[in-house]
Amino acid sequence: MTDLSLRPAQSHDRDAIWSIVEPILRAGEAYALPRDWDRAQALAYWFSPAHHVFVAQEAGAVLGSYYVRANQLGPGDHVANGTYATHPAARGRGIARAMGLHSFETARALGFSAMQFNLVVATNTHAVALWTSLGLRAVGRLPGVFRHPTLGPVDALVMHRPL
């Protein structure tokens, strides 16, 4: 991963981000987002005004994207939340890990003191293992809150770490 670089997303990254996010939406196994969102709906969400969006780029190709935002408002706005997407053809190469580490730095720079993921699908074992290895701890288990397309209702974890 020596050539991977992380930078803020720009408008010209929209096609690349859609090509990365669409297959994850369609698979319906990871995000609590509508599986049938079209390009405009998905990009409007990904680039919501409150989101700080980054891309992971290698040799000129965008292979991943994430955003960080405040997880709650008011007295809860010191905790960040993030969502991550890696291109299906680029999985297993440490891109999600690099984005995770970068997102912690981004969140710290924005003044957040913790990171919380509200819904990590328990059957998404790669994600659970990755976040655990990056210092997140399961602080809750939500029974049956995610309708997996083949497994039916499955649990999700709430994961948290200080920054």
Add this chain to the structure above:
Amino acid sequence: MTDLSLRPAQSHDRDAIWSIVEPILRAGEAYALPRDWDRAQALAYWFSPAHHVFVAQEAGAVLGSYYVRANQLGPGDHVANGTYATHPAARGRGIARAMGLHSFETARALGFSAMQFNLVVATNTHAVALWTSLGLRAVGRLPGVFRHPTLGPVDALVMHRPL
């Protein structure tokens, strides 16, 4: 509480709802919402398009309000989420309990199969006791995610029950 009735909120309830929600916002001890929101900001939030808003009324006076919404989108949209407000002068009379029970019926009628509260401030012992007595179970404990105005960072509970 024999005279208490629950009904969908209407536009003419806005003043009453603001008089109920404002002191809770200002106190900053229960909601992960900005303490300094003004009337327009708070009512725009309370009456968000995705919210189903109800009021609790007694002898013509609105003493409480709650909303129910989907807690997540897509594969998570079978779980409801609710927020509740009782007028400070009407506390301890079972209004929150009545709203809680009514909200479960509302959520069931809307097709939801569970209720989840994402952030019940752990020091809000009345709320924790109420929700526990109504069948919600703490499925997670979020460390220090709420900045209490006098106690500093305090934990919050994630609470859940099937409907």
